[in-house]
Amino acid sequence: xxxxxxxxxxxxxxxxxxxxxxxxxxxxxxxxxxxxxxxxxxxxxxxxxxxxxxxxxxxxxxxxxxxxxxxxxxxxxxxxxxxxxxxxxxxxxxxxxxxxxxxxxxxxxxxxxxxxxxxxxxxxxxxxxxxxxxxxxxxxxxxxxxxxxxxxxxxxxxxxxxxxxxxxxxxxxxxxxxxxxxxxxxxxxxxxxxxxxxxxxxxxxxxxxxxxxxxxxxxxxxxxxxxxxxxxxxxxxxxxxxxxxxxxxxxxxx
Ligand code: IPE
Ligand code: IPE
Ligand code: MG
Numbered sequence: 001x002x003x004x005x006x007x008x009x010x011x012x013x014x015x016x017x018x019x020x021x022x023x024x025x026x027x028x029x030x031x032x033x034x035x036x037x038x039x040x041x042x043x044x045x046x047x048x049x050x051x052x053x054x055x056x057x058x059x060x061x062x063x064x065x066x067x068x069x070x071x072x073x074x075x076x077x078x079x080x081x082x083x084x085x086x087x088x089x090x091x092x093x094x095x096x097x098x099x100x101x102x103x104x105x106x107x108x109x110x111x112x113x114x115x116x117x118x119x120x121x122x123x124x125x126x127x128x129x130x131x132x133x134x135x136x137x138x139x140x141x142x143x144x145x146x147x148x149x150x151x152x153x154x155x156x157x158x159x160x161x162x163x164x165x166x167x168x169x170x171x172x173x174x175x176x177x178x179x180x181x182x183x184x185x186x187x188x189x190x191x192x193x194x195x196x197x198x199x200x201x202x203x204x205x206x207x208x209x210x211x212x213x214x215x216x217x218x219x220x221x222x223x224x225x226x227x228x229x230x231x232x233x234x235x236x237x238x239x240x241x242x243x244x245x246x247x248x249x250x251x252x253x254x
Contacts, residue, residue, distance in 0.1 A: 018142070021067035023239035024196035028072040028218070029059075030210050033202025033226030046090040051228035053098050061109055062232030063143045066239040070144045070192060074210050078118065078152030092126060095149065099129040103136055110142030116188035117151030118159065146192060153212030160186035189214055197242050201227045219245050 031052055038048030056073065063071050076091060106113055115130045122130075130149070164186050167173040173182075184190060195211060198218045205222045207215070221238050246253065 018064045018069060019067040021239070022243040023067045024219075024242045025068065026070035026072065026193050026195045026197075027063075027068050027235070027239070028074075028195040028198045028211055028215070030074045030198070030200040030208060031056075031227040031230075032200055032204055032208075034228060036202065037226040037228045045087055046094070048228060049091055049094055053094055055228055055230055057102060057105060058232055059230065059235055060106070060111055060143055060145050062235055065232075066236050068143065068235075068239065070146070070195075072116075072146040072148060072189075072192065072195060072211070074148045074151065074208075076117075076149050076151070077209060078150055078155045079209065081121075092123065096126050096129055099126075099133050103133050106137055106145065107140060110140045111137060111145050112140040112142070113137045113145050113147065114191065115147050115149050116156070117149045118155055119150070121150055144192070146189070148210070151188070152209045153207075154209055156188050157213060159188075184213065187213060194218065197221065197238065199223065199238055201225050201230055217247070217249055219247070 034048035034052040035045040036048070037051060038045050041047070060071055063069070075095065080091070081088060103113070113133050113136075115134065119127050119130070160183060164173065164178065164183070168175055189211070192214070194214045194216070195218045197220075198207070198211065198215050199221045200207070201223055203222070203224045207220075211218075219242055221241070223234070223238070225234060
């Protein structure tokens with residue numbers, strides 16, 4: 001750990017047994033509705049974002065109970081910069097504080113944290129914390145938590161195309177060999193399996209540029225709960241319902 005480290009390891013690693021189920025191995029969540037949750041209470045939108053952030057840990061910690069090995073959460077989209085300066089600055093400050101505050105708990109719970117999204121647009125302090133969090137939890141072998149921060153599916157595919165084109169230019173890749181196996185290796189999610197279940201809270205039935213390539217065969221759940229009210233029990237209910245779905249991938253079952 002470097003001297004500039006923002007968090008230090010305390011306590012012992014807790015390895016929670018992962019339940020084997022027919023449920024989803026990778027759940028991705030569009031955590032929507034923080035603003036409305038706050039407005040309903042007569043409070044500023046940032047109050048809702050803070051309440052939303054507090055929900056994350058217990059949802060992550062419940063994952064092993066439902067056999068969820070990968071949890072990917074949408075925290076800030078490439079389109080969210082369109083919000084007021086006050087909201088954007090408040091969110092960035094929340095992300096910095098969140099990383100500093102939660103990392104020890106994630107290490108104790110054996111949670112490996114990684115980020116996807118376009119990092120250069122984020123401020124240097126936040127980027128340093130993200131790097132540090134990834135490094136700090138890289139030995140963790142429990143739940144894989146991926147936080148999508150300044151993430152947009154189209155932006156991700158465009159950046160992947162840039163890197164792919166560079167490899168072609170440098171003679172490392174033959175354009176004729178580019179197929180559906182090659183392209184995802186250039187995506188931010190190259191270390192992840194595709195999501196099995198994508199959940200969106202708050203009653204909106206759209207995907208808002210989340211995991212466009214990766215969700216080609218995901219099952220979707222659009223639920224009315226606002227994110228700050230989402231509970232581990234609700235995750236359990238969604239995982240159980242997933243087990244009853246017939247995933248055909250274009251084939252016909254005998
Ligand atoms: C989701 O909640 C969190 C972010 C997009 C950062 P919203 O802020 O979109 O909440 P609503 O949709 O306005 O209620
Ligand atoms: C999607 O929610 C992005 C996140 C949850 C981070 P938005 O609230 O930004 O999506 P739209 O604007 O309703 O499509
Ligand atoms: Mg929203």
